[in-house]
Amino acid sequence: MDNLAEVLQLFLSIDNFIAIALGVVIGVTVGSIPGLTATMAVALALPFTFSMQPVAAILLLVGIYKGGMYGGSITAILIRTPGSPASACTLLDGYPMAQQGHAKKALKTALFSSVIADFISNIALIFFAAYLAKIALNFGAPEFFWLICFSLTIIISLSSGSMVKGLLAAFMGIMLSLVGLDSVFGSQRFTFGNYNLMDSISFIPLLIGLFAIPEIMEFYRKKAMPHLKAKASGVGMTLVELKRCMKSIVRGSLIGVIIGAIPGTGATAAAFISYSEARRRSPNKENFGKGEVEGVAAAEAGNNGVAGATLIPLLSLGIPGDVITAIILGAFMVHGLTPGPIMFQENLSLIYALFLGIMLSSVILLVVGNAAIKYFSLIADIPKSILFPIVLMFCVYGAYAVNNTTFDIWVMLAFGVVGYVFNRTGIPAAPFLIGFILGPMFEDNLRRSLLIGNGDLSIFVRGPITWFFIVITFGSIALALYRFFQSRKEKTGSSPDNQSA
Amino acid sequence: MSLSRSSAANSAKDTIDIVTGLVLLVLSLVLAFYLIPNYIGEPPILQNPMMSPRWLPNIVSWLMLAFALLLVAQGVLTKTAKEGDERKLVKGPVRRFLVMIAGILVYVFFFEMLGAILSGVLATVLLFLAHPVRTWWAYGFAIALPVGVTLLFVNVMNVPLPLMPF
Numbered sequence: 001m002d003n004l005a006e007v008l009q010l011f012l013s014i015d016n017f018i019a020i021a022l023g024v025v026i027g028v029t030v031g032s033i034p035g036l037t038a039t040m041a042v043a044l045a046l047p048f049t050f051s052m053q054p055v056a057a058i059l060l061l062v063g064i065y066k067g068g069m070y071g072g073s074i075t076a077i078l079i080r081t082p083g084s085p086a087s088a089c090t091l092l093d094g095y096p097m098a099q100q101g102h103a104k105k106a107l108k109t110a111l112f113s114s115v116i117a118d119f120i121s122n123i124a125l126i127f128f129a130a131y132l133a134k135i136a137l138n139f140g141a142p143e144f145f146w147l148i149c150f151s152l153t154i155i156i157s158l159s160s161g162s163m164v165k166g167l168l169a170a171f172m173g174i175m176l177s178l179v180g181l182d183s184v185f186g187s188q189r190f191t192f193g194n195y196n197l198m199d200s201i202s203f204i205p206l207l208i209g210l211f212a213i214p215e216i217m218e219f220y221r222k223k224a225m226p227h228l229k230a231k232a233s234g235v236g237m238t239l240v241e242l243k244r245c246m247k248s249i250v251r252g253s254l255i256g257v258i259i260g261a262i263p264g265t266g267a268t269a270a271a272f273i274s275y276s277e278a279r280r281r282s283p284n285k286e287n288f289g290k291g292e293v294e295g296v297a298a299a300e301a302g303n304n305g306v307a308g309a310t311l312i313p314l315l316s317l318g319i320p321g322d323v324i325t326a327i328i329l330g331a332f333m334v335h336g337l338t339p340g341p342i343m344f345q346e347n348l349s350l351i352y353a354l355f356l357g358i359m360l361s362s363v364i365l366l367v368v369g370n371a372a373i374k375y376f377s378l379i380a381d382i383p384k385s386i387l388f389p390i391v392l393m394f395c396v397y398g399a400y401a402v403n404n405t406t407f408d409i410w411v412m413l414a415f416g417v418v419g420y421v422f423n424r425t426g427i428p429a430a431p432f433l434i435g436f437i438l439g440p441m442f443e444d445n446l447r448r449s450l451l452i453g454n455g456d457l458s459i460f461v462r463g464p465i466t467w468f469f470i471v472i473t474f475g476s477i478a479l480a481l482y483r484f485f486q487s488r489k490e491k492t493g494s495s496p497d498n499q500s501a
Numbered sequence: 502m503s504l505s506r507s508s509a510a511n512s513a514k515d516t517i518d519i520v521t522g523l524v525l526l527v528l529s530l531v532l533a534f535y536l537i538p539n540y541i542g543e544p545p546i547l548q549n550p551m552m553s554p555r556w557l558p559n560i561v562s563w564l565m566l567a568f569a570l571l572l573v574a575q576g577v578l579t580k581t582a583k584e585g586d587e588r589k590l591v592k593g594p595v596r597r598f599l600v601m602i603a604g605i606l607v608y609v610f611f612f613e614m615l616g617a618i619l620s621g622v623l624a625t626v627l628l629f630l631a632h633p634v635r636t637w638w639a640y641g642f643a644i645a646l647p648v649g650v651t652l653l654f655v656n657v658m659n660v661p662l663p664l665m666p667f
Binding site: 187189190213218389 | 517518521525532536540541542543544548549551552554557558561562564565568569571572575590591592593597598600601604605608609612613617621624625628629631632633634639642643646647650651654658659660661662
């Protein structure tokens with residue numbers, strides 16, 4: 001009862017409501033503008049949360065995340081430009097619907113399925129996070145060491161395109177995370193005598209540099225494209241259509257939940273799996289790809305079903321499952337909180353206040369999403385030539401605000417250049433960030449295990465939990481290698497040289 | 502002549518991967534043989550070599566070296582489809598890019614000297630000119646937004662920024 005009163009006291013604050021609403025509005029707005037991503041918006045919003053209470057700060061970022069997931073579908077449906085990679089699947093049926101004059105129906109379908117999927121995902125978060133955290137209370141340093149090893153293997157799945165490049169990016173991230181003072185001996189590592197580097201590389205300037213600056217650089221490097229205008233016309237979704245799509249929505253949401261809870265798999269995979277399942281089971285399967293309302297519903301359900309579930313490994317184990325949860329992990333740290341099983345013991349009220357806020361965000365998404373459909377043209381008609389200078393201003397102010405030093409603006413710029421080079425060479429930025437976050441955790445748990453075991457390596461295989469993580473770590477590597485060689489085989493089989501031969 | 506050119510093109514199928522791999526190869530060698538031994542201090546007595554502050558950086562640098570070699574091999578052996586290659590950009594005029602860089606450098610060099618508002622105005626105007634933005638009233642935003650956002654940071658969010666040069 002005391003706990004409930006404390007939870008309500010933490011949650012029932014006007015700041016929290018404003019933070020969630022503002023977050024969802026920013027997310028939908030940014031998500032619906034092609035070229036601006038939810039990741040970029042979450043990174044840019046992080047410095048704004050410094051002076052906020054932890055609950056309001058996290059809810060603002062979660063709101064942006066959720067809004068961004070839905071917002072990406074708006075441009076996918078109206079102008080055939082997905083606002084996020086996961087919305088690419090919505091485009092398959094959404095855009096043909098818009099061309100047939102049913103844009104409003106497609107947008108409403110996307111909204112309703114997003115909200116339902118988001119709600120189901122939140123329920124899964126509330127049920128499973130606490131359960132998983134309870135199990136994780138039995139973990140010591142060796143168990144965490146193997147858990148982090150397993151999480152590092154997720155980098156392979158985050159490496160869209162080339163596994164080699166993804167791993168290289170991760171190694172670079174780990175190497176840069178080691179800059180600063182060594183936590184055990186206090187030795188300087190790659191500080192070059194610069195006191196700004198003693199306390200490691202600042203996370204927020206790195207984040208802003210890596211995810212926002214390259215987009216700005218590319219916009220000014222690319223040939224200017226004509227600005228596309230869009231209009232949401234037609235009638236909305238009927239109750240009969242919603243009932244018809246319900247099975248696909250619930251199935252897609254569950255697929256999203258399962259995929260979201262596995263670190264590194266991501267919303268794009270969930271959207272496509274949900275879509276193909278819906279297509280396989282639908283009586284209207286021949287309509288898929290030509291403007292089928294169930295196709296839009298399935299894709300969006302899969303896409304948004306991931307949102308709440310990705311927070312399960314973050315809150316219960318302290319392991320980020322994707323880039324946005326990695327940024328949210330950073331926000332927890334800024335506020336002196338460390339997600340993981342201990343947080344469930346020490347800050348339970350805060351976690352339940354967060355859960356309440358996350359549930360509320362689904363309702364707010366419904367209201368804001370409806371308004372976005374109506375006033376979308378106003379949002380999307382802001383040309384990028386006006387938008388990007390403003391984004392740059394936020395980048396600089398945000399980077400400077402961390403330590404009040406110009407050095408952080410330099411760091412942001414340096415990582416902006418790194419991000420731009422990554423884009424031009426096809427090296428993915430997500431594994432770099434995951435490596436940067438997991439590198440120090442890996443080293444800390446390795447050293448703590450060695451200290452506990454007095455240098456005896458058998459501590460790493462001390463019990464069933466470590467055995468379990470060893471098996472899934474090597475299983476994950478084996479699966480990735482199998483997929484890699486399989487795709488190589490397929491590519492070689494379909495290459496023009498082979499065909500001509 | 503044409504034969505040798507086509508065989509050269511066939512032997513190097515993805516130049517970007519080869520160059521990236523070579524750059525990373527050099528970087529990992531510099532890390533392994535110069536930066537780690539010279540810029541990471543090691544305590545005189547160690548209970549276990551795995552406790553050394555150099556242990557993880559060493560492992561990572563050698564892994565980087567191995568994967569950089571793999572990337573070079575990938576570039577030599579694998580042909581990348583030109584269509585849908587996200588690495589390729591349809592480039593615009595260089596002037597646009599350079600003016601944008603000048604805008605960023607205004608922030609880097611003058612942020613503390615001129616303050617957030619003046620450097621914000623200057624950089625935003627430069628970026629508007631880089632595109633270029635042709636609607637004159639939009640330039641009003643270049644003044645109003647830096648003022649508004651700076652005051653938002655300082656007064657609402659309690660984030661201290663240098664306001665003015667004086």
